[in-house]
Amino acid sequence: MNYSIYSNQFIPLYEDFDIIDRIKLDGEFSQSLTGGGISHLNIGEKLTSIRQMKQLIEYSIKAGCEHFAVNYNFCQCVNNHIAIAGPSNTCPICSAPIKTQYTRIIGYWVPVSSWNKGRQEEHKKRVFKKYSSSTHSSQQMTNKKIHSHMNP
Numbered sequence: 237m238n239y240s241i242y243s244n245q246f247i248p249l250y251e252d253f254d255i256i257d258r259i260k261l262d263g264e265f266s267q268s269l270t271g272g273g274i275s276h277l278n279i280g281e282k283l284t285s286i287r288q289m290k291q292l293i294e295y296s297i298k299a300g301c302e303h304f305a306v307n308y309n310f311c312q313c314v315n316n317h318i319a320i321a322g323p324s325n326t327c328p329i330c331s332a333p334i335k336t337q338y339t340r341i342i343g344y345w346v347p348v349s350s351w352n353k354g355r356q357e358e359h360k361k362r363v364f365k366k367y368s369s370s371t372h373s374s375q376q377m378t379n380k381k382i383h384s385h386m387n388p
């Protein structure tokens with residue numbers, strides 16, 4: 237990327253990172269913040285299980301995340317189907333082109349097309365994981381990789 241983005245994330249949202257590992261690291265790092273932080277949990281599928289949602293919330297609290305948000309990315313195709321998926325160019329229901337994508341920013345939903353160009357480019361690279369396939373195992377992130385994210 238050749239533009240800078242002000243961020244409140246330790247692990248950029250465009251990194252393909254396991255949800256549980258993101259929670260672990262965000263929880264650990266947020267302990268050193270004095271101004272607060274938020275862990276964006278980008279989920280690429282609708283969570284329909286109360287048990288799953290409860291597990292995700294309890295795990296985030298236990299990990300030390302002061303604030304966290306479960307984020308979906310809604311895609312609306314030219315045939316007006318609305319589906320939850322990561323950023324996509326085609327509808328997962330009918331394969332028609334996507335006309336509008338929506339995702340949450342600071343507690344509300346806006347069309348991604350209303351974002352500045354840099355944010356729109358970054359949004360295309362965001363990864364929305366299937367929570368049901370999260371490993372719950374620790375993925376080690378090297379200090380070098382963390383350092384490169386925090387000091388681009």
Ligand SMILES: [Zn+2]
Pocket residue numbers: 313314315316317327328329330331332
């Ligand atoms: Zn469609």
